Amino acid sequence: LKFVCVSNDGLKNIFARQLPNMPKEYIVRLVMDSQKFGEIAFCAITADEQVKGYGTRLMNHLKQHARDVDGLTHFLTYADNNAVGYFNKQGFTKEIFLEQERWHGYIKDYDGGILMECKIDPRLPYTD
Ligand code: ACO
DSSP: OOOOOOOSHHHHHHHHHHOTTSOHHHHHHHHOOTTSEEEEOOOOOOGGGTTSSHHHHHHHHHHHHHHHTTOOOEEEEEEOGGGHHHHHHTTOBSSOOSOHHHHTTTSOOOTTSEEEEEEOOSSOOOOO
16 A cells, blocks of 8 residues: 655646746645645545545555655644544544634635644654
């Protein structure tokens, strides 16, 4: 099993170069890597492979990559009600410790879910 992380950096550079009249901060805000947190917009495992540990391994690889390659410190996600248990087990809390200025307006407000936060440990080896 192989996990591949696809970064948004290239995307940001393409937009900045090809849309020179678009304010750079706006592009950064939309492509969103400057606030040092990542938003998990969608997260799913195919139905017949669920609850076999893949979701945990996926999250661990994501944490390791986000910290070591992108320098992120936190994740935020609007979790579906029925996925709160899964996110809890991945270290997410309903309590948001990040200062509001750091994230408010940078992620899309979404009524159908519960905002959850995960602090990425600065040292923990998440993968072997
Ligand atoms: N509710 C409560 N606990 C759960 C859930 C759940 N929906 N799914 C998994 N868990 C638990 C498992 O029992 C396991 O517990 P354990 O460590 O005590 O054994 C732990 O979480 C890890 O389970 P994995 O097997 O690693 O999780 P899985 O591979 O099934 O992936 C996921 C979890 C992504 C939620 C998957 O079940 C899925 O795709 N579900 C349907 C789509 C979904 O709800 N996605 C999240 C929507 S929210 C969003 O995308 C931001």
